[in-house]
Amino acid sequence: MKLLTKYNRVNLITTLIVMLITGILYYQAISWVLTRQKDKDLKVEEQEVFEYVIRNHHLPETFETNDQQITFSEAKPGSVKRKFINTMYFKKWDKDDARKRHGSKLGGKYEPGRGLITSVSVGDKYYRILIVESKVETEDLISIIFSITAGVTLLLLLVLQVTNHLLLNRLWQPFYGIMKELRLFNIADTKEIPKTDTTIDEFKELNQAVLTMTVKAKNDYKDLKIFTENASHELLTPIAVINSKLDTLIQTENFSGQQSKLLNDLYGAVSRLNRLNQSLLLLVKIENSLLHDQHQINLVVLISEMLVQFEEIFQDKKLKLIYSLDNKEVYASRYLIEILLNNLISNAIRHNHPAGEIVIMLTAESLTIKNTGENEPLPVEKIFTRFHKSSGSEGSGLGLTISRQICENFGFTLDYQFQSPFHLFVVRF
Amino acid sequence: MKILIIEDETGLRESIEEYFTEAGNICEAANNYQDAMGKINLYRYDCILLDITLPGGNGMSILKSLKENNYPDGVLIISAKNSLDDRLDGLNLGADDYLVKPFHLSELKARVTAIIRRKTFNGSNLLIFNEINIDLLAKEVKIGKSPVKLTRKEYALLLYFIANKGKVVSKNAIAEHLWGDGIDMADNFDFIYSHIKNIRKKLMEAGCNDYIQAAYGMGYKFTET
Numbered sequence A: 001m002k003l004l005t006k007y008n009r010v011n012l013i014t015t016l017i018v019m020l021i022t023g024i025l026y027y028q029a030i031s032w033v034l035t036r037q038k039d040k041d042l043k044v045e046e047q048e049v050f051e052y053v054i055r056n057h058h059l060p061e062t063f064e065t066n067d068q069q070i071t072f073s074e075a076k077p078g079s080v081k082r083k084f085i086n087t088m089y090f091k092k093w094d095k096d097d098a099r100k101r102h103g104s105k106l107g108g109k110y111e112p113g114r115g116l117i118t119s120v121s122v123g124d125k126y127y128r129i130l131i132v133e134s135k136v137e138t139e140d141l142i143s144i145i146f147s148i149t150a151g152v153t154l155l156l157l158l159v160l161q162v163t164n165h166l167l168l169n170r171l172w173q174p175f176y177g178i179m180k181e182l183r184l185f186n187i188a189d190t191k192e193i194p195k196t197d198t199t200i201d202e203f204k205e206l207n208q209a210v211l212t213m214t215v216k217a218k219n220d221y222k223d224l225k226i227f228t229e230n231a232s233h234e235l236l237t238p239i240a241v242i243n244s245k246l247d248t249l250i251q252t253e254n255f256s257g258q259q260s261k262l263l264n265d266l267y268g269a270v271s272r273l274n275r276l277n278q279s280l281l282l283l284v285k286i287e288n289s290l291l292h293d294q295h296q297i298n299l300v301v302l303i304s305e306m307l308v309q310f311e312e313i314f315q316d317k318k319l320k321l322i323y324s325l326d327n328k329e330v331y332a333s334r335y336l337i338e339i340l341l342n343n344l345i346s347n348a349i350r351h352n353h354p355a356g357e358i359v360i361m362l363t364a365e366s367l368t369i370k371n372t373g374e375n376e377p378l379p380v381e382k383i384f385t386r387f388h389k390s391s392g393s394e395g396s397g398l399g400l401t402i403s404r405q406i407c408e409n410f411g412f413t414l415d416y417q418f419q420s421p422f423h424l425f426v427v428r429f
Numbered sequence B: 001m002k003i004l005i006i007e008d009e010t011g012l013r014e015s016i017e018e019y020f021t022e023a024g025n026i027c028e029a030a031n032n033y034q035d036a037m038g039k040i041n042l043y044r045y046d047c048i049l050l051d052i053t054l055p056g057g058n059g060m061s062i063l064k065s066l067k068e069n070n071y072p073d074g075v076l077i078i079s080a081k082n083s084l085d086d087r088l089d090g091l092n093l094g095a096d097d098y099l100v101k102p103f104h105l106s107e108l109k110a111r112v113t114a115i116i117r118r119k120t121f122n123g124s125n126l127l128i129f130n131e132i133n134i135d136l137l138a139k140e141v142k143i144g145k146s147p148v149k150l151t152r153k154e155y156a157l158l159l160y161f162i163a164n165k166g167k168v169v170s171k172n173a174i175a176e177h178l179w180g181d182g183i184d185m186a187d188n189f190d191f192i193y194s195h196i197k198n199i200r201k202k203l204m205e206a207g208c209n210d211y212i213q214a215a216y217g218m219g220y221k222f223t224e225t
Helices: A003-056 A136-171 A173-184 A201-249 A257-287 A299-316 A334-350 A399-409 B010-020 B033-042 B059-068 B084-092 B105-120 B152-163 B171-179 B190-205
Strands: A068-074 A083-092 A108-122 A125-134 A294-298 A320-325 A329-333 A357-362 A366-372 A413-419 A422-428 B002-006 B026-030 B047-051 B074-079 B097-100 B126-129 B132-135 B140-143 B146-148 B168-170 B212-215 B219-222
Touching (some): A003 A108, A003 A125, A003 A136, A083 A125, A108 A136, A201 A257, A201 B010, A201 B105, A257 A399, A294 A299, A294 A334, A299 A334, A299 A357, A299 B171, A334 A366, B002 B033, B010 B105, B026 B033, B033 B059, B047 B059, B047 B105, B059 B074, B059 B084, B074 B084, B074 B105, B097 B105, B105 B152, B105 B171, B126 B152, B152 B171, B152 B190, B152 B219, B171 B190, B171 B219
Parallel strands (some): A320 A357, B002 B026, B002 B047, B074 B097
Antiparallel strands (some): A083 A108, A108 A125, B132 B140, B140 B146, B212 B219
């Protein structure tokens, strides 16, 4: 859930509850005040009746004014208890009221009213007085006040919601900006995370922390790369010396079988050491994007040339080669593409069994190199990691890592699939 | 032939000197920038093996100085820097070839031989070794008068052997020379054996002596007699 949604939800629920409570209290308060007002009117009327009786010694005429009715009825002395009641008020239609013409039998309608029951003694007679006043205006007033208040509150709430939404979205903008930058962050990239323009301290701090962290990560990574590069470079000279000494050593004649086996093993090991070292250097270079010699390369020509190179090895291992090459050109470094093809084809040869099969298919979208070999899939998640080797492989364990790096460098993808009995490596352009 | 080795790494320099020193060859060595400059200004060489990173200066300046003075010496750069830019810089400045460390001495010898051959046999493109006649331009091989049809790789291998005649050439060196170091097939050099078998058969069928000998299972040797 987004922070804004969460915030809004909590905000809305609390506001609604508070509004509901306030509404009830407000209604009660207004209602109470207005009822008191009515009661006061009723008391005034009662007083008038009493005064009239005292002055004139008889009951006043029952008269009916607007919104007020007084009725007298004889009662047993002392049976009437003075009290205010909520009752109904019968209002007669006005003469020109449209509803009258519709032939209503009642000739009026009931409205809510407030009544006062009291009593008066005239001479020896005891009367019960009922004064009823229409409360319809009061009710109307309450409902108008209440509606206006509720309306204003709702409007306020709506406006608040909208402003909150706009404001919070705007306020969070720097945060989203930083998030986006972080998502795009690539440690091998030279691009730095830009300083976000914000006046909010929290975001400034976040931005600052992110900046510091990425700069540090980049520096560490750079140091590591420089170290790898330097180490590999420093290794070149001793390897060159070992190599040359071995070349010199084998010129001295008369080796026993055991000695020549030892020398052979040494050659093999130095050769592997050298290859490993070269691979590390190459990896650093690709990651540093230090190889800029990009050209338009015709893959058909390049692959054909490479297949000629491998001809003797295919023959020697009795591998059956099937290929179909559609015309395809890529814009890339020839050096790197050669390494990529070399790695993939070498792998297809190395991990094949004698009299196996290699299929190379080049289309406008992809290059697929598939080969027979061990009849079970390779661990997809592992084969592209550094120094992962299948058992018994004499490779450097960097071939596929380099291949994938090269592909990424030019915006291609390199994937592995197993379709029994073939292992497939697919480069998608 | 007269060769100057400019290389500061003693082990490597000595190996190269030893490998190149044979009847008819003179090898001199310099292990820093000043020595090297002194030597190139005094003597002419058929080929100069030039390391780029030297104590006291940069090998590239030596190359520049050679070219400014129009000295005809062949130059082969041996460098630990395997970047295309360095390679192009070196070749643009007039170096004849560029070899990246580490290398096999046999590879170095083959390259140097090729440079010297280009420099000294101006116009002539015939390489003759006993009864083997090689037309370097047409890439044709004749034994006496009878032509031998060799594949591209077999031809390259023959030249490689002749350049390293009398030396044991390791299988690694042969593989790297023929298939480049990208081939990464160190675990399986059997294909070299069948390759050598073919070339021997072809040459001997044409009446050539059997010069190619297996050397202790490590490599092969092209004997001179």
